[in-house]
Amino acid sequence: MSEPAEVSLESKSPFEMRVHLGDDVPEQTVRQALSTGEMGFLHSFTTGSTVDGPGVRVVAWTTGCMWRCRYCHNPDTWKLTNGIPVSVKRAAEELGKYRHGLKVMSGGFTLSGGEPLMQHRFAAKLLAAAKSMGIHTTIETNGYYGDQLSDAELENIDLVMLGLKTWDSARHKALTGMDIGPTLEFARRLAARRQPIWIRFVLVPGLTDDLDDLARTAEFAAGLGNVQRVEVLPFHQLGRYKWERLGLDYTLRDVEPPTAEAAEKACEVLRKAGLTAY
Numbered sequence: 001m002s003e004p005a006e007v008s009l010e011s012k013s014p015f016e017m018r019v020h021l022g023d024d025v026p027e028q029t030v031r032q033a034l035s036t037g038e039m040g041f042l043h044s045f046t047t048g049s050t051v052d053g054p055g056v057r058v059v060a061w062t063t064g065c066m067w068r069c070r071y072c073h074n075p076d077t078w079k080l081t082n083g084i085p086v087s088v089k090r091a092a093e094e095l096g097k098y099r100h101g102l103k104v105m106s107g108g109f110t111l112s113g114g115e116p117l118m119q120h121r122f123a124a125k126l127l128a129a130a131k132s133m134g135i136h137t138t139i140e141t142n143g144y145y146g147d148q149l150s151d152a153e154l155e156n157i158d159l160v161m162l163g164l165k166t167w168d169s170a171r172h173k174a175l176t177g178m179d180i181g182p183t184l185e186f187a188r189r190l191a192a193r194r195q196p197i198w199i200r201f202v203l204v205p206g207l208t209d210d211l212d213d214l215a216r217t218a219e220f221a222a223g224l225g226n227v228q229r230v231e232v233l234p235f236h237q238l239g240r241y242k243w244e245r246l247g248l249d250y251t252l253r254d255v256e257p258p259t260a261e262a263a264e265k266a267c268e269v270l271r272k273a274g275l276t277a278y
């Protein structure tokens with residue numbers, strides 16, 4: 001099938017709104033793409049990120065996410081076919097352009113989203129291609145579909161950046177629409193394999209700032225033994241316009257970003273459990 005040549009795969013930022021780019025792809029082709037991974041759907045490629053893994057990163061942002069986090073910054077990535085249909089070959093070629101620069105800068109490739117494991121066959125193939133080019137690989141995931149990757153496929157991932165939202169299962173369901181169990185199971189599996197994890201925790205006033213709840217998450221994370229750091233990410237409103245333009249019910253319109261003091265308090269709770277947090 002053809003790819004829409006007029007849309008650039010590269011964007012300045014994942015906060016660029018992109019919709020309907022794969023709407024013309026027949027349903028049968030979408031199903032085939034999901035089952036073979038020969039084709040995937042991408043919001044974009046961005047370059048020069050210093051916050052999506054070690055060093056400077058080239059990031060491929062996938063579309064498709066089955067969660068509905070109330071504070072999601074990129075709800076345009078929820079729908080798979082909002083993304084550009086891209087063959088795994090083309091995506092690997094795009095990445096190949098940066099291979100030498102990434103090595104010089106001790107950087108690498110990060111597969112993010114959306115939720116990259118919604119397209120786990122494509123993700124596995126693209127990460128394998130990156131690894132075969134000698135590029136450091138990271139995946140940013142909510143971990144829900146971690147069980148869809150085989151042990152051999154996990155070998156192609158140098159670092160997992162795992163999003164943890166809240167410990168309480170009812171609160172997790174209310175916040176994301178999904179159960180926390182598979183995410184925790186994936187974390188345990190990575191721990192058993194001694195595969196490094198960076199945890200990402202979005203601090204949202206009124207939603208995820210219960211410090212007792214965070215202490216439970218911290219206890220779990222510290223007990224894994226493979227968590228190298230926890231990043232406390234202050235909630236922000238950069239994604240608000242996307243919710244509004246997509247006609248979605250954005251419930252956090254009036255929520256202010258957390259204060260520096262609140263972020264520090266969250267870090268202290270994590271550090272108290274023995275974790276490196278900032």
Ligand code: SF4
Pocket residue numbers: 065066067068069071072073074075077113114115142176
């Ligand atoms: S898991 Fe990530 S992409 Fe999916 S809804 Fe939550 S914040 Fe958005």
